[in-house]
Amino acid sequence: MTRGLIAKTIHEVWLATLLFALAMAGLEALLAYILPKFNEALSGRWLQLDFIQGMFKGLLGTEVGSTIDPGVIASIAWVHPVVLALVWAQGIAFCTRMPAGEVDHGTIDVLFGLPISRTRVYALESVVWLVSGLVLVAIGLLGNLIGGWLSGPQAPLAPGQLIIVVINLYCLYVAVGSVAYLVSSLSDRRGRAVGIVFGIVLASFLLNSLAQFWGPAKSIAFLSLQNYYRPLLILRETAWPVKDMLVLIAVSAILWTAGAMIFARRDICTV
Amino acid sequence: MSVIVTEQLTKRYGRRMGIEGLNLSVPEGMLFGFLGPNGSGKTTTIRVLVGLLRPSEGGARVFGLDCWRASHRVKTDVGYLPGDLRLYPWLTCRVALQIFGRVRGRDLTKTGGELAAEFGLEPDLNVRRMSRGMRQKLGLILALAHRPRLLILDEPTASLDPLMQDKLYQHLRDLASAGHTVFFSSHTLSEVEQLCDRAAILREGKLVADETLEALRARARRVVTMRWLETAKLDEITVPAFLDVYERRDRQWYASLAGPVMELVRWSAGQPIEDLSIGQPDLTRLFQQYYELEPGM
Numbered sequence: 049m050t051r052g053l054i055a056k057t058i059h060e061v062w063l064a065t066l067l068f069a070l071a072m073a074g075l076e077a078l079l080a081y082i083l084p085k086f087n088e089a090l091s092g093r094w095l096q097l098d099f100i101q102g103m104f105k106g107l108l109g110t111e112v113g114s115t116i117d118p119g120v121i122a123s124i125a126w127v128h129p130v131v132l133a134l135v136w137a138q139g140i141a142f143c144t145r146m147p148a149g150e151v152d153h154g155t156i157d158v159l160f161g162l163p164i165s166r167t168r169v170y171a172l173e174s175v176v177w178l179v180s181g182l183v184l185v186a187i188g189l190l191g192n193l194i195g196g197w198l199s200g201p202q203a204p205l206a207p208g209q210l211i212i213v214v215i216n217l218y219c220l221y222v223a224v225g226s227v228a229y230l231v232s233s234l235s236d237r238r239g240r241a242v243g244i245v246f247g248i249v250l251a252s253f254l255l256n257s258l259a260q261f262w263g264p265a266k267s268i269a270f271l272s273l274q275n276y277y278r279p280l281l282i283l284r285e286t287a288w289p290v291k292d293m294l295v296l297i298a299v300s301a302i303l304w305t306a307g308a309m310i311f312a313r314r315d316i317c318t319v
Numbered sequence: 320m321s322v323i324v325t326e327q328l329t330k331r332y333g334r335r336m337g338i339e340g341l342n343l344s345v346p347e348g349m350l351f352g353f354l355g356p357n358g359s360g361k362t363t364t365i366r367v368l369v370g371l372l373r374p375s376e377g378g379a380r381v382f383g384l385d386c387w388r389a390s391h392r393v394k395t396d397v398g399y400l401p402g403d404l405r406l407y408p409w410l411t412c413r414v415a416l417q418i419f420g421r422v423r424g425r426d427l428t429k430t431g432g433e434l435a436a437e438f439g440l441e442p443d444l445n446v447r448r449m450s451r452g453m454r455q456k457l458g459l460i461l462a463l464a465h466r467p468r469l470l471i472l473d474e475p476t477a478s479l480d481p482l483m484q485d486k487l488y489q490h491l492r493d494l495a496s497a498g499h500t501v502f503f504s505s506h507t508l509s510e511v512e513q514l515c516d517r518a519a520i521l522r523e524g525k526l527v528a529d530e531t532l533e534a535l536r537a538r539a540r541r542v543v544t545m546r547w548l549e550t551a552k553l554d555e556i557t558v559p560a561f562l563d564v565y566e567r568r569d570r571q572w573y574a575s576l577a578g579p580v581m582e583l584v585r586w587s588a589g590q591p592i593e594d595l596s597i598g599q600p601d602l603t604r605l606f607q608q609y610y611e612l613e614p615g616m
Contacts, residue, residue, distance in 0.1 A: 051421050052423075055418055056407075158406060158461070160370065161369060162422045162423065163393075163423065164391050315371070316366075317371075
């Protein structure tokens, strides 16, 4: 039974996941290759400008300082808006496929004509989603390492440090996916579910950026998922962001479980 | 033994009533027709039976198991064809049989392949390229391939050509004669008439009839066509109470017979009738009467 359902899910998602992963790898390679070359230029002139300082602070979630060190360069590759957009897009696209997508397309009737419980389908879909997320960030990391290697000897960061960043990013990915599962469980229309989740994630991103400049936003910044993903701090302190990761995991667990409970109890109307 | 039992089954969609107080019992090995006009609650009932909708009140059981709580166990031995069938665009008959077989824990490729050959469906054509009729065939194959004890079909002949409809009827008759139960909804009266052992009629979410076709036929009136002689004075003819004339076209009158045929024969012997024909019991008119009646009457 399990193999059949997993085969169905993989059949539906493998191509999109591969394309997202390749895009992620390509982008990471490009950023890891290009960014070190701008190091001197950024440190020299641009960093003196308040606007640039503010932009970095908004993006990285902390003060950059007067010079751009390798940690900042490496961090930018992992907080670049396009990188985050790719990670969110894959997570949102995957997690709104079922139930919202299946209800929207009417295929859920055929799926639940089979002797399977809703909880089982939800759980198996989630397993494939978690694996696809791992593939996405792992291939992204590979791209980053290749880009760093091609860029020359000026990237002294050890892969171990980057792995911590990637695991933190994966926790963020899981949290975004869990939001998507909850919204998807409440929705009959995939487009609406995608729109709502994207809105939530974008608001979360903007709140975290705003909190760097604006006092009132800072007081509610803890509500932003992005607040628990700070690669620059990880790379500078070379420590595991245990608290941040625990918050993301706890939020994910609560939202995912709420989604599962709602899906198990709701009516399925495809008309 | 009853395969399907519903007790005071009620489903509301907010303030709108889907079905109300439905009591049904479908015995094993029966071809059971579920009739009603659009919006009468047929699909709602079926969706409750397959666990897609949760009853608002009352309950439904299949094989003695609660359709909501034990939905996945119920469907081990159920084949279901949704009314508005939507299939995954990438699915082919061969891939579908492999995946569905894995989920059901049995090899469906042989039985499914035989059905595909019988229904004339290419095994490697994907849904994206299939016509509506072909998709319906694939839906039927997936519902039938594991030879379920109970088949629940929501308007299965929609978009099938007459030849394919006959094949399906034959298949369903074979299944029923082998002890399988077929529960199917339709609004095509002739379909139910030629196929079913028993029929339930639903109107505005309420059950207005649940009888064997034999009992329904016994209650259905025959259509009587009378052609009067040229010399007959039509305005002087007194029609007996057992004849309900519903149409008069010049000298040709159409009536439904509410009494025994012999009474009609005796009465007509003394009438200036040129030709008289007595049709089979007219189930269509009976069903239409049910459709038009107020629920509960």
